[in-house]
Amino acid sequence: MLEPQGWPLRRLCPDEHEELASQQRQAAKEQIYTKTRAQDYTNNLDFLNKGAVVQCNNCQTTLDANKKFCPECGTPNVAAQTKEKFCADCGASVKPGQRFCAECGKPQ
Ligand SMILES: [Zn+2]
Numbered sequence: 286m287l288e289p290q291g292w293p294l295r296r297l298c299p300d301e302h303e304e305l306a307s308q309q310r311q312a313a314k315e316q317i318y319t320k321t322r323a324q325d326y327t328n329n330l331d332f333l334n335k336g337a338v339v340q341c342n343n344c345q346t347t348l349d350a351n352k353k354f355c356p357e358c359g360t361p362n363v364a365a366q367t368k369e370k371f372c373a374d375c376g377a378s379v380k381p382g383q384r385f386c387a388e389c390g391k392p393q
């Protein structure tokens with residue numbers, strides 16, 4: 286049985302265009318959706334980071350939790366200084382706020 290040449294192409298082309306356009310619309314939607322979700326995710330991270338922000342005990346300036354001193358007044362940031370430190374001289378554990386090494390007496 287002979288089919289007229291080009292008939293399937295003429296028949297398929299509009300459908301394929303329609304299908305492609307539909308897929309592109311769907312892909313665009315998904316991209317927007319993914320972007321939105323990515324933004325939400327980042328916002329959540331920002332929110333979590335904000336939770337870690339602390340205020341200076343002295344001047345109430347907002348401090349990064351990992352900054353050791355207030356950039357405004359130089360007051361030690363307690364939250365950042367609760368991390369254990371070690372004496373540069375003898376390697377002994379030095380507690381936050383400890384001014385001299387308990388092992389070797391070196392100023393910290
Ligand atoms: Zn301060």
Ligand SMILES: [Zn+2]
Nearest residue numbers: 372375386389
């Ligand atoms: Zn020491």
